[in-house]
Amino acid sequence: MIAWDDSTPKLRKLVYWYRLFRARAQFFDGYAIGRGGKRFPRLYKREGYQSRMTGLYNKFAGKRCFIVCNGPSLKGMDLSFLKDEITIGCNGIYKNFDEWGFHTDFLLFEDVEQFEIRSKDLETVRGPVKMAALYNSYAIKDRRDWIFFNSPRCNTPKHYYYWNGIFPQFSHDFASIAHLGSTVTYLMLQLAYFLGCTSVYVLGLDHSYGRLSDLFPPGKIPITEENIDLVKQCHFDPDYYRLGDVMGVPDVTRQEKAYALALAEFEADGRELINLTPDSCLSLFPKMSLEQLKLQ
Template identity: 30%
Template sequence: MGNKVLSVVIPAYNMEKYIKQTLDSLICDGYMDKLEVLVIDDGSKDDTAAIAKTYEDRYPGTFRVISKENGGHGSALNKGIELATGKYYRPLDADDWVDTSALKAVIAEMEAHDADMVLTNFRKVYEKTQKTENVRISNVWNRKQIDEGKAVPKPGRKVLIYGQVYDFDKELFDYSKQYLFHFVSYRTQILKDNNIRFDEHVFYDDMEYDIFPLPYVKTVLPIDRYLYQYRLEREGQSVDQSSFARNNKHRRKIVEHITEYYVKNKALFSPNVYSYLREDILWKITRQYDIYLTLMKNNSETCNELMGFARTIQRIDGNIYNETCSRRIRLIMNSNGILFPLIASRSIQQLNWKYKLWKNPNPAAKAWTMESDKPMHRMITRRRILKALHLTWLNKDMRNISRFKNIHKGERCFITCPGPSMTIKDLELLKDEYTIGVNSITKAYAFTDWRPTYYALVDSYAFGKTLSEKEVPGNTFCQREAFFHYRVNPKTRNGRETHLLIDYSNHRPDWMAKHRIKYSDDMSVCAYDGFTVTNMAIQLAIYMGFSKIYIIGADCDYSQPKIHFIEVEDDKDKISGGWLPAANDLGIEGYKAMKKFAYKHSCEIYNVTRGGKLEVFYRDNLERVLRNK
């Protein structure tokens, strides 16, 4: 290796429209002697190479143009690995660019540290709308965030700081899980020594870039700079939906190749990395099936492609095949393709879109009824159709909520309710526990630095309105994620808010007459209103996989002068309204149904409330429970 710190490799094919912006962004005064820019002209028919040559003439020690026969994006990356002399290797697509000031800082950090992988933030830039979206490395913080108290690691994990080198497997990998093309630069010698090469004459080789070098990465350096500027909404981009269909054979080849690489090289991966990659590869295989079923023509050629892909995955690894082979795919395979036209029918797919939404809920309808928010219930119907057709990946909100499925499997949590018996001292006793705060527990934030792990709000009509008008003390609802009723629009926002659809079927008169109460197995579809926000939180906890749930501060006693341990603005109105005892009776019925629901999901619920009248769940003592963790 020479004295270059960073080699930027730019695969370029007919990019005369964009290449100047790309190359201009790489002119960084004071650092040109440490930077190597390799423009790999992949047989362009336009002036791409001629434009790049002018930069080579102006900066001969930095820019270099290599012209070759067309071999595709992977071929250009391979040529870059062969020729790169920099300490680190960073691909840059010819229609993207870098932030020049960030580039200078990154080169300085790369020169000062030694790591096998360097992670940098990146920015999505939407060409048509000119909007931008910053994408940060998660679970890593800068000094300002730490000083402001915003650095909140997972329980048992330390605060990870930008600008420090970490053990890839033990300290960062299972914590961030974001080793994608736009984040990553590799140590060049790793690519050379291990003969890392990517498929040629195909699109989507970036998926190989994400995986092939990982067995050899031992250390990683995160840098708090938005280096890569990723252009989106450009016509013909390989990430367009139409391109997925048009180039399905390219994607199929890549998915098969990375699956085979993953299976054959198991011994090279640490167990931690191998486990993570399995989840990622299963998703890529499932996505390929969905491309055949939803984006391509319903004909024999598509059917043969799907079946050929399925047989290849089965040959590579039978277990992976079984995990990704949905009921639809099995029906196609078992019928030797005869059922494919029916399963891939556009009519069946379009059933999902037949349910048009009203723009606004009916303000005249009584709260907590189906009629009070018909648009939301139509959205729930759409999601149920998506789930039945195994197309949940089409819905961004469903994908987002599904991230929380079983993430706390086998663990315990405390649901902190704002009943009169709750105290600030009790909340502070729970600092080292997983907790879910509900509704007006946020009123306590002004008196303690305790924050729940998660937060849940189902009352969109009363307390939800309060949150839309006032900031939450400390400007954060919780350590991780806040779950709100679909209609809640809080004033405080930190990018950790998830909205849930709430099904009000339990309030239907015919259901109530039969004492029929239902709860949700899949929060990505909806939660059911169970007459109390606590039941909403319990549904969340069960969905997350908690096996023991402790409720504290759920008094269920409205004979006292106070409803909440810290009063809420409309408490007096609720008391004078006289409807609280009846609402409490409904809540008790909801708890009884919840106890049965939890039992079916192998989950135990305990009540550690000090006093109160909730006797549905086994009572325990808070201090004793905390001692016996």
């Protein structure tokens, strides 16, 4: 089941609601009953997701970090140098961890369908700080190594967040709220800002979905025999999606509005935001090649 709806079996729907309710209840600090290594159960203070994220504030102040997106340009890049860098990855980037011999420091998710179709894989991913929007929590059985962040979901035309003049917004306090920008990359930029990174370099941000953007309007599409060849061209791994999965065709105009705000926020604070993606279709961010970076 990709994103539960009225067709979801009632028992499964109850399980999903229970997981979602628990994650929401655990966003703030609270009290719980448990053994906590003791012989008998006891009442103890439980740290909420917000407090766990607050502990990351300015953790890497003054340092540089690398945001790794999922574009096809990654296939031709030697990323071995990232092993000793601060890195933020997203979505299916974990598919490269074994090949690289290392993992990103953070692994971020927001899209509901994207998270659900990868939920079983994610049970075996170890190493990165795994973070996802609160509304993704229904898809995970074991949430002990996850941090869920607060992000306003925008899934209807009547939702004021996207449609009534207040989009986009940029969060300086990721622990309290993370704003959407029609792409998970925008969330990664806000996380990098929250971590205190002053130089942020973006890789794999091709900002192009080829003919899919010509054939389909922005929104979700199912992966079918008719479009899977086009889908294979959109990411670093041709098996990134399978038949029956659902993917999002981006709203590029909305993305660029969000990116422009991110750049303005970084520059206003004396920070830099650099696009290292070869032949990227995103011209908003200053560009640099890996060779130029290595010469610095």
